[in-house]
Amino acid sequence: MEISGADFIRGMAFLGAGVAMGLGAIGPGIGEGFVAGKACEAIGKRPDEAGLITRTMLVGQAVSESTGIYSLVIALLLIFVV
Amino acid sequence: MDNETFITASRYLGAAFSVGFGAIGAALGEGYAAGIASESISYKPKASREVITTMLIGQAIAESAAIFALVVSMILLFGGPDFHSLNFGWACIGAGLCMGLAAIGSGLGAGIPAGQACLGTVIQPATSGKTNTTMLLGSAVTQTPAIFGLVLAFLLLFLDHSNMPVYPGWAALLGAGLSMGLGAIGSGLGNGFTAGEAVYGVARNPEQVGPTSMVMLVALGVAQSSAIYGFLIGLMLLFVTPKESILIADSARLLTAGICMGFGAIGPGIGSGIAGAYALKEVPRKPEERGTIFRVMLIGMAVAGSTAVYALVISMLLIHYFK
Numbered sequence: 470m471e472i473s474g475a476d477f478i479r480g481m482a483f484l485g486a487g488v489a490m491g492l493g494a495i496g497p498g499i500g501e502g503f504v505a506g507k508a509c510e511a512i513g514k515r516p517d518e519a520g521l522i523t524r525t526m527l528v529g530q531a532v533s534e535s536t537g538i539y540s541l542v543i544a545l546l547l548i549f550v551v
Numbered sequence: 552m553d554n555e556t557f558i559t560a561s562r563y564l565g566a567a568f569s570v571g572f573g574a575i576g577a578a579l580g581e582g583y584a585a586g587i588a589s590e591s592i593s594y595k596p597k598a599s600r601e602v603i604t605t606m607l608i609g610q611a612i613a614e615s616a617a618i619f620a621l622v623v624s625m626i627l628l629f630g631g632p633d634f635h636s637l638n639f640g641w642a643c644i645g646a647g648l649c650m651g652l653a654a655i656g657s658g659l660g661a662g663i664p665a666g667q668a669c670l671g672t673v674i675q676p677a678t679s680g681k682t683n684t685t686m687l688l689g690s691a692v693t694q695t696p697a698i699f700g701l702v703l704a705f706l707l708l709f710l711d712h713s714n715m716p717v718y719p720g721w722a723a724l725l726g727a728g729l730s731m732g733l734g735a736i737g738s739g740l741g742n743g744f745t746a747g748e749a750v751y752g753v754a755r756n757p758e759q760v761g762p763t764s765m766v767m768l769v770a771l772g773v774a775q776s777s778a779i780y781g782f783l784i785g786l787m788l789l790f791v792t793p794k795e796s797i798l799i800a801d802s803a804r805l806l807t808a809g810i811c812m813g814f815g816a817i818g819p820g821i822g823s824g825i826a827g828a829y830a831l832k833e834v835p836r837k838p839e840e841r842g843t844i845f846r847v848m849l850i851g852m853a854v855a856g857s858t859a860v861y862a863l864v865i866s867m868l869l870i871h872y873f874k
Contacts, residue, residue, distance in 0.1 A: 530851070
């Protein structure tokens with residue numbers, strides 16, 4: 470079977486897109502879950518500060534999300550642009 | 552090499568994948584349960600009979616994930632349908648990977664509530680019934696990802712895929728197995744964390760068994776969503792028949808759709824489970840704050856699940872966009 474260079478590159482770009490998004494989703498998922506868990510624990514300790522704790526949780530999760538978004542961007546670039 | 556040779560070889564490879572990967576989780580989970588049981592007996596040697604009974608019940612549930620994997624292995628070795636297409640060979644490998652990987656998380660996860668129930672039996676011997684009921688409920692739900700894996704493995708094995716073109720059908724069949732198999736790891740493990748804390752909480756505060764079980768079931772259900780995405784992509788890869796193409800690009804995009812969703816579901820599953828675990832640590836202790844904790848837990852889980860949704864979108868693009 471003759472493999473053309475363009476086909477091989479496109480195939481590897483697809484493979485890269487999947488691997489990038491798949492592996493890239495592991496960290497943010499675990500990290501954000503940990504933040505959410507600790508926030509629940511904190512609210513159990515200081516229920517009167519629930520608003521502040523929830524806000525802090527969301528800010529922290531947004532920062533943690535950023536690496537997942539990098540993976541998404543790279544995956545989309547690999548699929549549509551490269 | 553003719554089709555029959557390839558199919559026989561694939562059956563053996565699939566059987567090895569299934570029971571090989573499938574044995575990891577249950578063994579680790581049961582070992583954890585036995586370890587905590589030993590620790591519990593050291594606190595109160597007189598309760599050893601009750602602790603061992605609880606341990607064995609919990610271990611039996613954790614074992615079921617490995618038994619599913621054994622069943623799929625046996626079918627691959629000695630039974631199953633008698634198809635003759637090359638695709639059946641690829642489906643055998645896919646089914647083995649699917650069931651084997653899917654059993655890791657559930658086996659490991661179900662061991663955690665079993666261990667906590669042993670500890671609970673020692674802390675509050677009088678209410679060990681409530682602790683054990685919570686443990687049974689939690690462990691049973693923890694097995695769901697493994698059951699998804701079993702269902703998809705059966706679909707791979709018992710449906711005739713000969714209408715699918717071998718190129719790129721082989722990639723779709725392997726990808727379906729990987730998507731479901733890898734995708735089940737996170738949810739199974741995460742559910743174990745959540746159920747473990749719920750069991751320990753009920754042991755500490757037996758009067759809170761009702762509300763705690765309710766919050767636990769919701770938390771387990773939400774953490775299950777990433778395994779469901781894996782199942783969904785697996786079904787899509789099985790039932791969306793691809794156009795025949797010998798291009799590497801077409802095989803790669805179907806295979807990678809499964810890899811993307813599979814790995815992408817691991818993190819959110821574990822993360823949602825951790826969020827549920829901490830929430831269930833607090834719910835039995837602070838019943839009056841249950842509403843607030845529950846709300847924050849759900850918001851946190853939704854955010855933690857977002858990366859699984861990204862992986863779902865990328866997988867769907869890879870499957871559908873270039874059809």
